Amino acid sequence: MRRFLPDQFTLVLIATVAFASFFPAVGKGASFMMVASNLAISLLFFLHGARLSTEAIVAGVKDLRLHALILACTFLLFPALGLGLRALFPGLLAPALWLGVLFVCTLSSTVQSSIALTSMARGNIPGAICAATASNLLGTVLTPLLVAVLLHRQGGGHGLADAGRILLQLLLPFAMGSLLRPWIGAWAQRNSRTLAKVDRSSILLAVYTAFSEAVAQGIWHAFPAIDMASMVLVNALLLGSALLITTWGARKLGLSKENEITLVFCGSKKSLASGIPLATVLFGTSQMGVVVLPLMIFHQMQLMVCAVLARRYAERPVPVQAAASSSGRILPAGRQ
Numbered sequence: 001m002r003r004f005l006p007d008q009f010t011l012v013l014i015a016t017v018a019f020a021s022f023f024p025a026v027g028k029g030a031s032f033m034m035v036a037s038n039l040a041i042s043l044l045f046f047l048h049g050a051r052l053s054t055e056a057i058v059a060g061v062k063d064l065r066l067h068a069l070i071l072a073c074t075f076l077l078f079p080a081l082g083l084g085l086r087a088l089f090p091g092l093l094a095p096a097l098w099l100g101v102l103f104v105c106t107l108s109s110t111v112q113s114s115i116a117l118t119s120m121a122r123g124n125i126p127g128a129i130c131a132a133t134a135s136n137l138l139g140t141v142l143t144p145l146l147v148a149v150l151l152h153r154q155g156g157g158h159g160l161a162d163a164g165r166i167l168l169q170l171l172l173p174f175a176m177g178s179l180l181r182p183w184i185g186a187w188a189q190r191n192s193r194t195l196a197k198v199d200r201s202s203i204l205l206a207v208y209t210a211f212s213e214a215v216a217q218g219i220w221h222a223f224p225a226i227d228m229a230s231m232v233l234v235n236a237l238l239l240g241s242a243l244l245i246t247t248w249g250a251r252k253l254g255l256s257k258e259n260e261i262t263l264v265f266c267g268s269k270k271s272l273a274s275g276i277p278l279a280t281v282l283f284g285t286s287q288m289g290v291v292v293l294p295l296m297i298f299h300q301m302q303l304m305v306c307a308v309l310a311r312r313y314a315e316r317p318v319p320v321q322a323a324a325s326s327s328g329r330i331l332p333a334g335r336q
Contacts (some may be wrong), residue, residue: 013296016204017211024212037209040202041277042173045140047195049177050188063127066259070109070131073246073267075142078105079150081241085234092230094223096287100294101234103279106146107270107295108139110302114266117306121313123261131266136274140174143278203273206280207292214289235298239305242268261313265306272299 025033082105086098111132118128188195246267250260275295279288
């Protein structure tokens, strides 16, 4: 049953939301937290740039068709699914929650969990590393553009004016980290565990700041329980559709089982770690609390469902050649 329980970081996120609900930052404290949150997000992207390794990209870049399919699922299929669900069920969610759902659809794929699940399912691990890395790099540019297009279609948003804020707060620190990687890259790799805590702390700070503002605006009184249940249903439809389409498409195109696994897990997931900083920049703290609610639910849902799928993939018989090469002798199918 542990596979169905929230992961540790999700539990800390929930605790942060609860803390902000009872003890929100107000007045000068809110202004200070907003500045601190923006600086922390810039630091997060600087560290991402410093730690980015080109070796993983070189190792997995060979299968261009696989990577094209994953990027198409991430940045084309998901927005189409989100717009389709909204067109079919426009009254199912409040406009602000639909905005959050559409924002989920524009995000890049996860990195750590996509690679971990692909590995667990015995998929194409170098391909997953390359695809997830490329998705996150492109997401810093494509997500703001997709948000601008989708919001324009919904009659709102600031259009491409957000590009300047993205460039200043996210891309510039990321580029600086990449440029300094020859000097600080080795240090960043040695201290990867400590820096991972810095990453998560930055996200928690952004969540606390955003939900403090949302609580001050009455977020928990604005949406009844039925809206929350409907949001879970929409996320389930979104995730289920993506999983079915990626699985069916992989088999229809004749991909190997390893590449099918990589497509399913990298093409159906959305990054909470990238989504929260981007939401802070794109929407500001006034809207960010509501916008990230669907993302937090989708994040936990994708982990639970994909963990079950990964275990089912892992239970398939091991090919004779793979078994022989890994153990030095031929094992009967199903022994591993």
